Amino acid sequence: MLLLALDTATPAVTAALHDGGSVVAESSRVDARRHGELLLPAVDEVLKQAGRTLADVTGIVVGVGPGPYTGLRVGLVTASTFASALGGVPVHGLCTLDGLAYASGLTEPFVVATDARRKEVYWARYDDFRTRVSEPSVDRPADIAEQVAGLPVVGAGALLYPEAFPDARGPEHQSAAALAARAAELVAAGGEFLDPRPLYLRRPDAQVPKNYKVVTPK
Known part of the structure; x- marks a missing residue:
């Protein structure tokens, strides 16, 4: 087993690897505005730390929130993309x-x-x-x-x-290491996971204005 865990639902951009026995690598940066820039380098870092490649991963664990719209989607889309690239390995959702x-x-x-x-x-x-x-x-x-x-x-x-x-x-911030460890326990016990879908709890900040006036050329 080699689980890759990701979470971008909070200001912490965090990734970790768990081999079924323990966390073998982890990386976290706290930056609420750079989820998209920081996540892939974090994944590269934990794979390098562990001496593994993405092809070694047997399952993806992703925090599904709750969290703000933009940051949360970065982790979920990345998890889905990795799973597809790896031939459909399972994606396990966990509440952040x-x-x-x-x-x-x-x-x-x-x-x-x-x-x-x-x-x-x-x-x-x-x-x-x-x-x-x-x-x-x-x-x-x-x-x-x-x-x-x-x-x-x-x-x-x-x-x-x-x-x-x-x-x-404590802790103040999310850690993919903890998410991975919990997921490894659930996998071993045959426990249930959430669907890897975003848990927003409220509408996104950016919305189409009400009574939007359509302007057509004369």
Whole structure:
């Protein structure tokens, strides 16, 4: 087994390789505006670190979000393209929040919250680092502060809004290494994955204006 994991749903552009026993290479850069520029070099870097080629990959793992429209699509399209180039190897989708949860290692109830911009967070609740107990949502921190009171909060959202999430925990950013490790566990156990489709939770920022006036030549 050699899993290539990718995630671009957050400001972290991250890739990793997992051989079924452990993570053998990983690369992460935090840059919210350069997902398209950074992802392929990150993949090249982890393959070089591990002394492998793309042809050695037996499965792709990709974070499906939630995340902003443009960044999220970079990882999903890249995963699909790699899978096709490799003759149709499986593409396993995982919730991006699950990667952060897994990396936290927490064995108590907690929340993961990432930056959704517009003064909102993408978030979900967990019983432990492997077990999500709510569907991902997008809300203003003040609107959910009472629901999550007393719980540790993992991720950049906790650091951005300390008044709503006073018990902030690491990690701050997504790691494809954690996503790959969780995926390897699920593959070994015959667990279920998500379809590799984007989980947006809201409409993209760029939209066609309402009442758009069509101008025709006279």
